[in-house]
Amino acid sequence: DTAVSQTPKYLVTQMGNDKSIKCEQNLGHDTMYWYKQDSKKFLKIMFSYNNKELIINETVPNRFSPKSPDKAHLNLHINSLELGDSAVYFCASSQAGGLNIQYFGAGTRLSVL
Amino acid sequence: DAKTTQPPSMDCAEGRAANLPCNHSTISGNEYVYWYRQIHSQGPQYIIHGLKNNETNEMASLIITEDRKSSTLILPHATLRDTAVYYCIVRVAGSNAGGTSYGKLTFGQGTILTVHP
Numbered sequence: 001d002t003a004v005s006q007t008p009k010y011l012v013t014q015m016g017n018d019k020s021i022k023c024e025q026n027l028g029h030d031t032m033y034w035y036k037q038d039s040k041k042f043l044k045i046m047f048s049y050n051n052k053e054l055i056i057n058e059t060v061p062n063r064f065s066p067k068s069p070d071k072a073h074l075n076l077h078i079n080s081l082e083l084g085d086s087a088v089y090f091c092a093s094s095q096a097g098g099l100n101i102q103y104f105g106a107g108t109r110l111s112v113l
Numbered sequence: 114d115a116k117t118t119q120p121p122s123m124d125c126a127e128g129r130a131a132n133l134p135c136n137h138s139t140i141s142g143n144e145y146v147y148w149y150r151q152i153h154s155q156g157p158q159y160i161i162h163g164l165k166n167n168e169t170n171e172m173a174s175l176i177i178t179e180d181r182k183s184s185t186l187i188l189p190h191a192t193l194r195d196t197a198v199y200y201c202i203v204r205v206a207g208s209n210a211g212g213t214s215y216g217k218l219t220f221g222q223g224t225i226l227t228v229h230p
Contacts, residue, residue: 004156035218041198043157043220056217090156099145099206102218104156 003027006091006105013081014113021076021108023091031055032074033092033102034066043090049074050096078110086112117201122225125195131188133224135201138182145206146177148186149218150197157200157220160186191228198223 004025013019025032033056034046048056052068063079074093078085091105118136125131137146148160161168161175163184168175174187188195200223 042222043151045217045219048217058217092156099162101147101159101162102157103159106156107154 002105004091004093004103004105006089006108008108009106010109010111012111012113015081015083017081018077018079019081019110020078021089021091021110023074023076023105025072025091025093025103027093027095027103029093029095029103030071031094031096031100032068032071033094034074034076035090035092035104037088037090037107039087046089047074047076081110081112083112086110117203117221119199119201119221119224121222122227125188125191125226125228127193127228127230128190131191131195131226131228133186133188133199133201133226134183135186136183137201137203140181140203141205143205144203146175146181146184147202147204147218148173148175149200149202149220150195151200151223152194152197160199162206191226193228193230196226196228198225 007022031050033048035043036046037043045058046060047066049068065077068074088107088109090107092102094100094102145162145164147162149157151157161173163175163177177184200220
C-alpha cells in the first residue's frame with residue numbers, strides 16, 4: 001500500500017496545453033508539498049499546504065495552481081504549459097510540528113514538447 | 114536554514130562502510146541535521162536525523178561533532194542498492210505557522226555515492 005502516490009507517472013504533452021497531476025497520501029498527515037526537480041537534478045519546493053491551507057508559495061508562476069480538496073490530497077494544475085516546465089514533480093507529506101519528516105511520492109515526469 | 118557543504122561524489126566498495134561527511138558550520142542551536150537520499154528515478158527517502166547526540170537506526174548511523182559544525186552519515190555495510198544521491202539538510206524542527214520556512218526542505222547538490230562490487 002503506497003504511502004504517497006502520484007498519478008500519472010509520466011506525462012507527455014504539447015506546449016500550451018493544461019494538465020493536472022494528482023497526489024494522495026494515506027499516512028494521516030496534515031501537510032503536503034509539491035517539489036520540482038529540473039534537468040540539473042536540483043530539487044526545489046514549490047508549494048506547501050497545511051490542513052488545506054496554502055502555507056508556502058515559492059515564487060512559482062501563477063500558471064501553477066495547487067488545490068487541496070482535503071488533507072489527504074494535493075493536486076497540481078498547470079495552465080499553458082511551457083518547455084521550461086519539463087521536469088520531475090514530487091509530492092510529499094508530513095505531520096506538521098515536531099520533526100516534520102517528509103515522505104515523498106515516486107514522482108511525475110512531465111515532458112512538454 | 115543553515116547552509117551545508119558536501120563532497121560532490123564518493124565511491125565505496127560493497128560490504129564496506131560508507132562515511133558521508135557534511136559541513137554545517139553556521140548551524141543554530143535549534144537546528145537539526147537531517148539526511149535524505151534519492152535513488153535513481155525515485156523520490157527522496159528519509160534516512161535519519163539528529164540534534165547533537167549520535168543516532169542510529171536500521172538504515173544508518175549519524176555522528177555529529179561536539180561543536181555541531183559537521184556530521185557524518187555512516188552506512189555500515191554498503192550494498193549496491195545504496196547507490197544514490199545523499200542530501201544533508203539542516204533545519205529547525207517543528208512548525209512555524211505563518212513563517213516562510215514552514216516545513217520546507219532545502220536540498221543542496223548532495224553527494225553521489227556509488228557502491229561498486
